[in-house]
Amino acid sequence: MSEVETSVARPKPVRVRPPPNTSRSSLSRMENRAAYWFLLPWLAGFFFITVVPMLASAYLSFTDYRVLKPPQWVGLQNYVAMTHDRRLFVSVGVTLRYVLISVPLVLIFSLAVAALLNRGLKGLAIYRSLFYVPSLIGASVGIGMLWREVFGARGIFNSFLALFGIKGAGWMSSPGTALYTVIGLNVWTFGAAMVIFLAALRQIPESYYEAASLDGANALQKFRRITLPLLTPVIFFNLVLNTIGAFQSFTQAFVVSGGTGGPVDSTLLYTIYLYQRAFQHLEMGYASAMAWVLLATIAAFTALLFWSSRFWVFYGD
Numbered sequence: 001m002s003e004v005e006t007s008v009a010r011p012k013p014v015r016v017r018p019p020p021n022t023s024r025s026s027l028s029r030m031e032n033r034a035a036y037w038f039l040l041p042w043l044a045g046f047f048f049i050t051v052v053p054m055l056a057s058a059y060l061s062f063t064d065y066r067v068l069k070p071p072q073w074v075g076l077q078n079y080v081a082m083t084h085d086r087r088l089f090v091s092v093g094v095t096l097r098y099v100l101i102s103v104p105l106v107l108i109f110s111l112a113v114a115a116l117l118n119r120g121l122k123g124l125a126i127y128r129s130l131f132y133v134p135s136l137i138g139a140s141v142g143i144g145m146l147w148r149e150v151f152g153a154r155g156i157f158n159s160f161l162a163l164f165g166i167k168g169a170g171w172m173s174s175p176g177t178a179l180y181t182v183i184g185l186n187v188w189t190f191g192a193a194m195v196i197f198l199a200a201l202r203q204i205p206e207s208y209y210e211a212a213s214l215d216g217a218n219a220l221q222k223f224r225r226i227t228l229p230l231l232t233p234v235i236f237f238n239l240v241l242n243t244i245g246a247f248q249s250f251t252q253a254f255v256v257s258g259g260t261g262g263p264v265d266s267t268l269l270y271t272i273y274l275y276q277r278a279f280q281h282l283e284m285g286y287a288s289a290m291a292w293v294l295l296a297t298i299a300a301f302t303a304l305l306f307w308s309s310r311f312w313v314f315y316g317d
Helices: 003-007 022-060 077-082 088-119 124-137 143-152 157-162 178-188 191-202 206-216 220-249 251-256 272-280 284-312
Strands: none
Touching: 003 206, 022 284, 077 284, 088 124, 088 143, 088 178, 088 191, 088 220, 088 272, 124 191, 143 157, 143 251, 178 251, 191 220, 206 220, 220 284, 251 272
16 A cells, blocks of 8 residues: 555544434424413413503502592602501501411411321311311401301300300400401411321321330420421421411401401501502502502511521421
C-alpha cells in the first residue's frame, strides 16, 4: 500500500437516527388534548369566578364606587379612611378575640373526641357520623336561627338551667355573652377537624405504646411523649385551616346577631362590617379595600404559623 493511500483518513461512520414513533407521539398529544378539555371547566371557573373578580376588586379598592354611579379613581383614599374608622377597629378587635378563642377550642374538642373514638368503641362509624354532621350544617342559615332560639331569653338552654334553680339570661342580647354564644356555635362544628385527627391517630403504630408501657409510662405520658409529637403535622394542618376559616366566618354571626353586629357591636366581626359597608351603605370601593386588607391579614397570620411550625412541628424524617 502506498504512502498516499495510508495518509488518507478513513471516513467516520454516519449514525442514522431511527424515525420517531409517530403513533406514540400522536397518542401522547391526544391524551394531552383530552386532559385540557377535562380541565377546561375548572380553568374557566377559576378565571371568571376567582381571577377576574379579584382583579376587579383590586381596581375598585382605589375608587369611589357606589353601584349607582360609575367608579371614580381616588387612589389610596379608601385605605386612609380605614385608619380613622372607629367601627372598623371595633370589628378588628371582635374578630381577633373570636379567632384566638374559637380556634384553640375547636382543636381541643376535636382532638379529645377523636382520642375517645380511637379507643375502639362499638358503632364507631355511627358516632363519627353524628359528630361530623354539625360541621356540614353549622354554617347554614337554619342552624343560626335555631341557635338564636336555643340561647334566647326564653330558649331551651334557659329552661334547662331553670331545672337546677338557675336563672338564665338573654345570651344573645347581652354584650358580655353574645360573642361567646357565637364562639360556641363555631366550636359545635368541630366534626371536620375531628375526622382528620381520628385518621391521624389510626396511623400511629401500636408498637410505640407497647414499648412505652414496658418502660412504665402511664396514659398521660404516652399522650405527651408519643401522641402529641406524632400529631403535630396534623395539628398544624387543622390550625391553619381553622384560622383561615375563623377570619372568614360570616353566616353564623350574621344570622345569630340579626345582621346588626349584636348589642353594642359585641359580635361585629370584620366580615359583617364589610357586608354592611358594601350592601347596606353601597360603598363598594371602601368594602373592596376592606376585603384586600382582610386577605393581607390572613396571609400574614398564615405566614406566621408556617414560620412558627419549625419550632414545634415534627415530621417523620
